[in-house]
Amino acid sequence: MRADRLVAALLFLQSRARQRVTAAELAAELGVSERTARRDLEALAASGIPVYSQAGQGGGWSLVGGARTDLTGLTAPEIRELFLLTGPDAGANPQTRTALRKLVRALPAPLRAGAEAAARAGTVDGADWTGAETEEALLAALQRAVVDEREVRIGYARPGGEPRERTVQPLGIVAKSGVRYLLADTADGLRTFRVGRVASVAETGAAAVRPEGFDLATAWRALAARMEDRMVAATVRGRAAPGTGAVLEGLLGGRIRYGERTPGGWTAFEADGPSPEVVAARLAGLGARVELLEPPAARAALARIGAELTALYGAPGTPAAPPCAPARAATPPG
Template identity: 90%
Template sequence: MRADRLVAALLFLQSTRRRVTAAELAAELGVSERTARRDLEALAAAGIPVYSQAGQGGGWSLVGGARTDLTGLTAPEIRALFLLTGPDADARPETRTALRKLVRALPAPLRADAEAAAGAGTVDGADWTGTEPEEARLAALQRAVVDRRELRIGYARPGRAPRERTVQPLGIATKSGIRYLLADTADGLRVFRVGRVTSVAETGAAAVRPEGFDLTTAWRALAARMKDRLVAATVRGRAAPDTGSVLEGVLGGRVRYGERTPDGWTAFEADGPSPEVIAARLAGLGARVELLDPPSARAALARTGAELTALYGAPGTPAAAPRAPGRAATPPG
């Protein structure tokens, strides 16, 4: 749009502090030299103090080095913006370009702070297992959301082979550093974890966006339903001393501690999708955790123990004794 281009031209003039030629402005804006010259003339006609000087060394500049603060940003706002977007610039060329333009547009006293904030962090897209970064798929999903293009995506749930689905992409939400695609499907509105998307391809059709759709409202409703499913069940148990950090590593923040018993163990409650799922997550802690309730959780652990014994245990092998109580702590660990 021409209005955007005129603003960009003015920002370029006020950031260079020198005369610029129409050719230089054309290169900056990605337009022809003739178009750049017309834009400069339009700025002058609109009352912006832009003037030209002919001849060698001539060009266009702002009268008296005049500056127009088009950003309207305060120093704390600028710092927050660059802290937010600076790390992503490593993986996004378009973000790097936008940040460079914004730095040039800032008043001189604010530039050093902005540049320092932009370099205050970095992002490594690959995890410690060497899994391929999701940035390329994320960029494709974001383009489809903006351009409203229907997609055919491959999606792999944990422990399952990828499955293709046709979706109408509606937005990207980020929660606790994890990004999710909200999309309409034949089964209704669904959430797809971006890290589990294995492929992205446009179908060639336009995406259908529900009338009155609001991304924030939809995400909050879906997130509330997801949270309800994640904490649908509660188990009670007790943990051996020095087990707290391991227990929290397995169950995250869904653990609540109770009283410490005389033998040094600590009572706890934990929430999860079902008693069986919680039991499966705790199975690796062996005798360091004892589940007390509900019976279905204890039965699930008993089945797991029997399966492991049948697979790995030799006849007559004595069962491992629970860990001896040590220094008590509440919470344990």
């Protein structure tokens, strides 16, 4: 549209403060013919914007007297936060990069330097070192469905399972700790779907039904609270050998609490999880470096896992590995 092009032309002139812009330069910037660029400059001048031309060598078009039009209305702190948020991703997304370039040109010179510095403050590496296929294309399809309010049929796989199709009303995308989730309305009510487990996205052709008064942040907080309650439904108690703390925290995160150091340098701990069996399975790889004391269900789960591994990998007559010997120094598990 010509109105958009005229705004872009004005921003380009503003970005070249105290410099003349030729019609050829503007044409290259806007992707139009030189004749169209010249007409746009003439239209700006006719509309009352102080755009003037100078003929001859070194001539061109410029905004007289440093005239500016701030099209953003943003404050300096708002601009900084916006570019801190979007700047790192701009290099990977051509549309975002173009939008940010236009925004920078719309800013007064004192604010522009801060915006550019914020955009350079970080970077995002989208490469997946696990070798898994990127989810960006599926994420883009889900985002379009949310914005356009279109019902979609997604193929969704639970851990260890095959994808199953579900028809959902997409309501928003939430990022939590680097993991993205689709929040959608379903026949069973509001549900969350981890984007990395979405195998396919296809629009059904129907419009999505957005609940009246729906607020994404409020709905997410309610669902997240329920999920977090389920994640800490059970508590397991045990003791850990010295030097085990970093591994425990990597497995359980903030759901572990340390107690007193026991004789031999071992440290008592409590850990929360969805169930005793789930916590036991998480800790099974630590072998004799961790001993679970209660509840009995956690000990039974570890015994069962051990028996299954012995049956699968153990050879007749193979001596059992000795238990982990405690360190001489009484140090915490970390």
